[in-house]
Amino acid sequence: MKRADEQQALRALQAALAAEHAAVYGYGVVGGRITEARRTEVRAAYDAHRARRDALAREVRGLGTEPVAASAAYALPFAVPDSPTAVRLAAELEDRVAGVYSDLVRATTGARRREAAGALREAAVRAVRWRGGSVAFPGLAERTGTDTGEAGPSVSPPVSGTARPTV
Numbered sequence: 140m141k142r143a144d145e146q147q148a149l150r151a152l153q154a155a156l157a158a159e160h161a162a163v164y165g166y167g168v169v170g171g172r173i174t175e176a177r178r179t180e181v182r183a184a185y186d187a188h189r190a191r192r193d194a195l196a197r198e199v200r201g202l203g204t205e206p207v208a209a210s211a212a213y214a215l216p217f218a219v220p221d222s223p224t225a226v227r228l229a230a231e232l233e234d235r236v237a238g239v240y241s242d243l244v245r246a247t248t249g250a251r252r253r254e255a256a257g258a259l260r261e262a263a264v265r266a267v268r269w270r271g272g273s274v275a276f277p278g279l280a281e282r283t284g285t286d287t288g289e290a291g292p293s294v295s296p297p298v299s300g301t302a303r304p305t306v
Contacts, residue, residue, distance in 0.1 A: 144246075151239075151246035152199055153207045155255070158239040159192035160209035165232040165306040168215065172225035184229065184265055188236070191258055198251075213306040226269055232306065233266035 166185040173181050196206040219228050240259035244252055 147246045148243075148251070149199070149202060149204060151243040152195060152202075152251075153204075155236075155239050155243045155258070156192060156195040156199060157207050158236050159188050159195060160207070161213050161306045162188040162232045162236050163192055164209070164213045165215070165228060168219055168306075169225045169229045169232075172219050172222055173229075174222045177222075177226070180268070181229070184233075187261065187265075215306050228306075230266050230269035233262045233269060235306075237262040237266065 163185065166181060166188060170178065170181045170185065199206040215228065216231055217224065217228070219225050237259050240255050240262060243255035244259060247255060
């Protein structure tokens with residue numbers, strides 16, 4: 140791989156890691172508002188995002204770079220006062236994670252690309268389960284802002300010491 144390609148792949152890995160940090164945080168919020176009937180689903184998604192987060196951190200370290208750290212808190216895209224909005228947040232989290240993994244698929248090759256494609260697929264399936272419907276090209280609609288109009292910007296690290304990244 141060329142040096143520029145390596146840097147692009149590393150940036151995409153770090154972005155995926157940041158998105159997983161945010162998803163873990165977001166599912167903590169979802170878990171506090173969701174009905175008992177869907178708590179198992181929340182726990183499974185939370186565990187899946189933690190596992191992906193940990194794997195990405197190991198991969199970034201393996202490349203000789205310090206993994207992006209989780210923020211202490213993240214700004215939610217909307218208030219989550221009840222179970223229906225918690226379900227909406229869960230779908231939003233998965234959409235955003237899918238978008239970041241689509242970038243990782245585009246930026247990598249080989250085994251790393253296959254792993255990113257698997258993570259994209261998993262996020263898209265979870266989003267469908269939460270939303271009750273799908274989008275034509277999961278991970279791409281979120282990048283163009285042409286899905287439901289609610290996806291907004293991707294998870295990004297804080298710009299200053301007082302800013303909080305968006306979940």
